[in-house]
Amino acid sequence: xxxxxxxxxxxxxxxxxxxxxxxxxxxxxxxxxxxxxxxxxxxxxxxxxxxxxxxxxxxxxxxxxxxxxxxxxxxxxxxxxxxxxxxxxxxxxxxxxxxxxxxxxxxxxxxxxxxxxxxxxxxxxxxxxxxxxxxxxxxxxxxxxxxxxxxxxxxxxxxxxxxxxxxxxxxxxxxxxxxxxxxxxxxxxxxxxxxxxxxxxxxxxxxxxxxxxxxxxxxxxxxxxxxxxxxxxxxxxxxxxxxxxxxxxxxxxxxxxxxxxxxxxxxxxxxxxxxxxxxxxxxxxxxxxxxxxxx
Amino acid sequence: xxxxxxxxxxxxxxxxxxxxxxxxxxxxxxxxxxxxxxxxxxxxxxxxxxxxxxxxxxxxxxxxxxxxxxxxxxxxxxxxxxxxxxxxxxxxxxxxxxxxxxxxxxxxxxxxxxxxxxxxxxxxxxxxxxxxxxxxxxxxxxxxxxxxxxxxxxxxxxxxxxxxxxxxxxxxxxxxxxxxxxxxxxxxxxxxxxxxxxxxxxxxxxxxxxxxxxxxxxxxxxxxxxxxxxxxxxxxxxxxxxxxxxxxxxxxxxxxxxxxxxxxxxxxxxxxxxxxxxxxxxxxxxxxxxxxxxxxxxxxxxxxxxxxxxxxxxxxxxxxxxxxxxxxxxxxxxxxxxxxxxxxxxxxxxxxxxxxxxxxxxxxxxxxxxxxxxxxxxxxxxxxxxxxxxxxxxxxxxxxxxxxxxxxxxxxxxxxxxxxxxxxxxxxxxxxxxxxxxxxxxxxxxxxxxxxxxxxxxxxxxxxxxxxxxxxxxxxxxxxxxxxxxxxxxxxxxxxxxxxxxxxxxxxxxxxxxxxxx
Numbered sequence: 001x002x003x004x005x006x007x008x009x010x011x012x013x014x015x016x017x018x019x020x021x022x023x024x025x026x027x028x029x030x031x032x033x034x035x036x037x038x039x040x041x042x043x044x045x046x047x048x049x050x051x052x053x054x055x056x057x058x059x060x061x062x063x064x065x066x067x068x069x070x071x072x073x074x075x076x077x078x079x080x081x082x083x084x085x086x087x088x089x090x091x092x093x094x095x096x097x098x099x100x101x102x103x104x105x106x107x108x109x110x111x112x113x114x115x116x117x118x119x120x121x122x123x124x125x126x127x128x129x130x131x132x133x134x135x136x137x138x139x140x141x142x143x144x145x146x147x148x149x150x151x152x153x154x155x156x157x158x159x160x161x162x163x164x165x166x167x168x169x170x171x172x173x174x175x176x177x178x179x180x181x182x183x184x185x186x187x188x189x190x191x192x193x194x195x196x197x198x199x200x201x202x203x204x205x206x207x208x209x210x211x212x213x214x215x216x217x218x219x220x221x222x223x224x225x226x227x228x229x230x231x232x233x234x235x236x237x238x239x240x241x242x243x244x245x246x247x248x249x250x251x252x253x254x255x256x257x258x259x260x261x262x263x264x265x266x267x268x269x270x271x272x273x274x275x276x277x278x279x280x281x282x283x284x285x286x287x288x289x290x291x292x293x294x295x
Numbered sequence: 296x297x298x299x300x301x302x303x304x305x306x307x308x309x310x311x312x313x314x315x316x317x318x319x320x321x322x323x324x325x326x327x328x329x330x331x332x333x334x335x336x337x338x339x340x341x342x343x344x345x346x347x348x349x350x351x352x353x354x355x356x357x358x359x360x361x362x363x364x365x366x367x368x369x370x371x372x373x374x375x376x377x378x379x380x381x382x383x384x385x386x387x388x389x390x391x392x393x394x395x396x397x398x399x400x401x402x403x404x405x406x407x408x409x410x411x412x413x414x415x416x417x418x419x420x421x422x423x424x425x426x427x428x429x430x431x432x433x434x435x436x437x438x439x440x441x442x443x444x445x446x447x448x449x450x451x452x453x454x455x456x457x458x459x460x461x462x463x464x465x466x467x468x469x470x471x472x473x474x475x476x477x478x479x480x481x482x483x484x485x486x487x488x489x490x491x492x493x494x495x496x497x498x499x500x501x502x503x504x505x506x507x508x509x510x511x512x513x514x515x516x517x518x519x520x521x522x523x524x525x526x527x528x529x530x531x532x533x534x535x536x537x538x539x540x541x542x543x544x545x546x547x548x549x550x551x552x553x554x555x556x557x558x559x560x561x562x563x564x565x566x567x568x569x570x571x572x573x574x575x576x577x578x579x580x581x582x583x584x585x586x587x588x589x590x591x592x593x594x595x596x597x598x599x600x601x602x603x604x605x606x607x608x609x610x611x612x613x614x615x616x617x618x619x620x621x622x623x624x625x626x627x628x629x630x631x632x633x634x635x636x637x638x639x640x641x642x643x644x645x646x647x648x649x650x651x652x653x654x655x656x657x658x659x660x661x662x663x664x665x666x667x668x669x670x671x672x673x674x675x676x677x678x679x680x681x682x683x684x685x686x687x688x689x690x691x692x693x694x695x696x697x698x699x700x701x702x703x704x705x706x707x708x709x710x711x712x713x714x715x716x717x718x719x720x721x722x723x724x725x726x727x728x729x730x731x732x733x734x735x736x737x738x739x740x741x742x743x744x745x746x747x748x749x750x751x752x753x754x755x756x757x758x759x760x761x762x763x764x765x766x767x768x769x770x771x772x773x774x775x776x777x778x779x780x781x782x783x784x785x786x787x788x789x790x791x792x793x794x795x796x797x798x799x800x801x802x803x804x805x806x807x808x809x810x811x812x813x
Contacts, residue, residue, distance in 0.1 A: 007807075008389075008390050008391075008470070010311060010390055010391045010395055010804075011311050011395055011396055012311065013301055013305065013306075013309040013310060013311060014309055014311060014396050014399070015308075015309050016396065016400075017309075017396055017397070017399040017400035017402075017403055018308050018309060018399070018400075018403050020400050020403075021400065021403035021404045021406075021407050022407070024404060024407065024451060024454070025407035025408075025410075025411065025451070028411070028444075028447035028448075028450060028451060029411060029444075029447070031447065032443045032444045032446075032447050035443060035509070035513050036440060036443055036513075039513040039514070041512055041513055042440040042443070044440065067396070083469060083470075086469050087393040087394060087465050087469050087470075090393075090461075090464065090465040090468055090469060091393070091394060091397075091461050091462075091465050094460075094461045094464055094465070094495055095457075095461060097495055097496075098457050098461075098495045098496075098498070098499045099499070101495070101496050101497070101498075101499035101500055102499035102500070102502060102503055104499075104500065104503075105499065105500040105502075105503025105504060105507075105533060106503055106507075108500075108532075108533065108536070109503075109507065109518060109529060109533065112526075112529050112532060113524065113525065113526070113529070116526075117521075117524065117525065117526040117529065118524060120526075121521065121524065125596065126594075126596075134521075144524045147517070147522065147523045147524050148521060148522050148523070148524060149522035149523065151523070223515070224510065224514050224515050224516055225514075225515030225516070225517075227517050227523040227524045227525075228516075228517045228518065228523055228524035228525045229524065230516070230517075231510070231516035231517050231518055231523070231525070234516075235506075235507070235510065235516065
């Protein structure tokens with residue numbers, strides 16, 4: 001590792017941002033056509049949407065991996081000053097903040113539904129006539145196992161798989177912290193071992209989550225279409241699962257980079273950013289466990 | 296780091312230079328401004344007289360929707376990001392934005408996003424027709440097929456805005472020249488960093504809202520469907536939780552611009568700098584807790600209406616502080632009235648007018664009369680056109696000589712100003728009257744009694760649109776040589792690092808060595 005430069009590094013021209021924009025465009029353009037193709041609201045059969053979307057995702061994966069390889073090369077080449085390091089840190093923190101707000105939209109929806117909408121549909125407040133005329137059979141309760149239109153489902157219990165998953169994620173935050181301390185203490189074997197363990201815990205979590213979804217769809221009759229309970233349940237846990245997947249991929253890459261000896265106690269922004277991301281995913285899960293499963 | 300300046304198309308496609316990216320943002324914004332303006336003229340054409348003449352109602356609705364979306368997300372927001380790109384590094388003494396490659400990515404997403412959005416005009420069923428607020432169930436159950444592309448377009452714009460906002464915050468907090476403490480930052484930087492906070496907090500919420508729309512449309516969820524236990528009113532809550540901070544996103548940078556221009560042409564320092572900072576921060580904070588004043592007629596609990604009414608009116612206090620400070624800055628100043636100053640003055644006066652009609656609308660019982668009438672249209676066009684757009688135009692006149700090194704034609708600039716100010720009032724002032732008399736917004740036909748007001752508005756709109764072509768001419772002429780070279784200071788006694796430390800035009804890489812700020 002060469003010496004750190006103090007001048008702020010402004011990169012040369014790069015093709016990657018433009019390629020990334022093309023990738024994003026192809027992805028969403030394809031996804032739009034594919035969704036219309038495969039669902040019944042809009043009649044748009046035989047579009048090439050699916051393939052365009054795959055092409056877009058491929059472009060994005062290529063672009064992001066090239067981009068991050070470049071930043072790893074630049075970092076290893078000593079192009080980044082301490083000031084640059086701070087830029088990345090602030091950037092990551094504010095990115096995570098924006099992610100928190102994305103989840104806040106769905107949590108906000110859940111709270112609004114539970115606190116206001118379901119009681120109102122049951123005739124609370126000044127909504128007695130809504131209840132009496134539109135949905136006289138409706139019973140305000142949560143989990144909402146019978147919708148106003150009469151569809152039924154079963155609720156997901158909290159103390160089976162979800163409790164195990166909570167334990168797994170909490171453990172993974174702990175193992176990641178051990179690994180981080182090992183990094184600072186220059187203990188590479190422990191670092192590699194515990195980073196990998198964290199990644200494996202992420203994979204186990206995802207496996208159990210898929211098992212739970214299968215259980216929901218096949219045995220409980222709980223689907224995305226089972227009224228607002230199913231909507232909030234699957235959208236919240238689904239987006240969380242997507243973030244766990246991203247975090248797990250991140251951890252796998254970190255494990256490889258640890259094995260290659262990329263990180264030093266002074267210079268390991270990428271590692272810390274991954275750790276922050278993982279803890280964020282973990283905290284979101286705790287909220288999920290309490291508000292979606294437990295109460 | 297290359298000191299050479301790349302040439303050709305690749306300079307623009309692959310650039311990492313904040314000035315090039317700022318230029319692209321500004322031109323993109325201007326193209327969108329003309330596009331959205333063309334839609335507005337389509338609306339005014341239909342409303343020139345009662346009855347249905349030019350468009351079927353569905354097309355009229357599409358024009359209304361696309362006018363709003365293009366102007367909000369395509370014209371105003373990119374214009375401010377463009378100004379931020381050009382100005383923030385120069386004003387804080389930084390070599391560039393903190394994350395230059397991401398900077399370029401956040402720009403290049405936009406042409407694709409708006410291409411996607413505009414292409415919806417050619418899809419079966421036409422462009423989105425549910426208004427820029429895309430209330431459910433109009434946009435979920437009854438939206439045309441193009442709604443899905445609209446949704447993904449909004450996702451892309453959101454990604455772009457979030458990356459842009461992160462870049463601004465990181466730049467401001469990490470790249471300031473030594474000695475420039477937070478409370479020495481120029482007001483434009485302050486207002487923009489606060490805007491960036493707002494963007495990071497609300498754009499993800501908008502992404503969540505359109506995602507729920509998508510799953511409601513195609514995957515059987517019931518977020519906005521009462522039959523499944525959801526609630527269409529919840530859409531409005533989520534949308535306006537985004538939407539109200541969004542209107543401040545569209546005005547705060549203009550506040551910053553006025554706070555630069557008015558002191559320069561009054562030859563006095565800005566009155567009450569720190570109160571300006573705190574007022575801006577207070578407005579931003581309040582903007583998060585007033586959203587339901589857009590929804591007084593949905594049938595909220597009375598306690599809710601009372602709370603949202605009072606909270607909304609409180610915003611007038613910090614806003615009043617800002618207006619007071621601008622006026623106090625001019626008090627006993629040695630005023631001259633170059634074009635940027637004229638636009639800034641019009642900004643202060645007409646924005647105040649729009650703000651005052653906003654206070655009227657904040658009153659729940661009164662709003663129940665005004666809701667969804669042209670009075671609302673008049674109100675938000677007074678804060679947006681003479682507010683956001685005049686602010687941007689003032690900024691361009693003020694800083695263009697610094698950017699390109701030439702002075703613009705002052706006479707033509709004044710002509711542009713006077714035509715704009717006449718036509719903007721001719722367009723939007725009569726809307727107060729037709730609105731108070733009960734004319735509904737977003738309807739292609741109207742009662743005969745509103746004809747005179749609507750004729751005035753339509754003539755004004757045509758004039759206002761054509762006047763902006765003069766702006767285009769003035770800018771191009773200035774870029775190509777203008778009326779002579781600008782000095783480094785540009786304006787007599789102008790404050791700020793970009794005027795005191797850099798020549799005109801500002802070099803491609805401004806501050807390789809950070810200047811010392813005392």
